[in-house]
Amino acid sequence: MGIYFYNQGNGGRYLRCTDLSVTQKCSLKTEGKGTTRYDDGRTATQGTNSLLIELLLILLMDNEADAFYEGLPKVELHAHLNGSVSFQTIEKLIRRKPQLNIEHSMTAIGKGQRRTLDECFQVFKVIHQLVDSEEDIFMVATDVIKEFAADGVKYLELRSTPREETTTGLTKRRYIETVIKYSKLCTLTLIIKRFLVAIDRRNGSQVAMETVQLAEEFLLSSDGLVIGIDLSGDPTVGHGRDLLSALQKAKDSGLKLSLHLSEVCFIIHSHTNTTIKLT
Ligand SMILES: CNc1ncnc2c1ncn2[C@@H]1O[C@H](COP(=O)(O)O)[C@@H](O)[C@H]1O
Structure with a gap:
């Protein structure tokens, strides 16, 4: 699993986490520290801030849950x-x-x-x-x-x-x-x-x-x-x-x-004696 965030060149800072199937991107206010990497030609820095890591894990868990529910027959x-x-x-x-x-x-x-x-x-x-x-x-x-x-x-x-x-x-x-x-x-x-x-x-x-x-x-x-x-x-x-x-x-x-029957309330004025056996 890779967890890192990167600058997009427009001053915006984005958080991204990647595992085998999941890529999540989100904008963040918090600044992080780390070494520079390259991701699709953009400068990236590895995050060390524990708050960020926690947030990333939550995002990953959400995505994993989505993938899990999607995969269920x-x-x-x-x-x-x-x-x-x-x-x-x-x-x-x-x-x-x-x-x-x-x-x-x-x-x-x-x-x-x-x-x-x-x-x-x-x-x-x-x-x-x-x-x-x-x-x-x-x-x-x-x-x-x-x-x-x-x-x-x-x-x-x-x-x-x-x-x-x-x-x-x-x-x-x-x-x-x-x-x-x-x-x-x-x-x-x-x-x-x-x-x-x-x-x-x-x-x-x-x-x-x-x-x-x-x-x-x-x-x-x-x-x-x-x-x-x-x-x-x-x-x-x-x-x-x-x-x-x-x-x-x-x-x-x-x-x-x-x-679809009886989905609204009616005042019943008359009854029917007809029944259909449904099974
Ligand atoms: C409580 N929910 C509902 N109760 C009753 N009828 C419903 C419905 N939801 C949908 N329809 C029925 O499905 C048609 C649209 O799909 P089709 O053109 O047939 O594919 C609606 O015009 C309605 O007759």
Whole structure:
């Protein structure tokens, strides 16, 4: 492990620690003493200040913990495709569609920011504007899978709501085909991929039934990639009861069910006697 700090020529002093996998750089107020070394052509001095060493060890431990957690094999069972788009991919999408005037702040909820449930669902609407063609969906699905793989995910269940867009010619069938296309193409990534076709409860029972029919077709034709149905969407809209027959149909045809239900408080005016055995 090397621990040293160096001058960058602009008067700034930087601390850097290196072991086999970690390089950490940070600016420091404290001055240190030591011998001069060369690092990438810059002058460097070895630190002897114990406070600095202590700080370096903390930084290293943080990095080692990150590396440890990154390396752990994981399963990801709740990834909405358009809820998993990284900053970098959003950047590419924004560049593709400058006419939309979409800014990063409109596509994500920053750390510590508070939003209402309604505002959260508005974010998805903005992302959907950016992801509205086969090319966009293919790029998003590819990036999301690669990023999960890089994060140590070994089993990934992606879910997404098929959409049709008349302006780009996108159909719901092509949407699903495009999401699973990369999963079929990529054999190198050591990650098991599965896909759930999502029902957005806002679209009502008729669309839910059509979505189940589409999912049934893919259950039979996608070589095991499409395995189930996800019920999602704004929980304040509509009533889960109206979707029960679609969910029952899905269950009867062998599709697995993953349901967002009862996420908000309602005053219950009426009950349903229908139950679906989930296991
Ligand atoms: C409490 N969290 C949540 N509850 C309910 N639905 C959610 C959700 N988080 C995401 N979605 C659903 O996922 C869609 C975006 O991804 P896809 O376009 O389908 O890939 C959202 O529009 C919403 O329907």
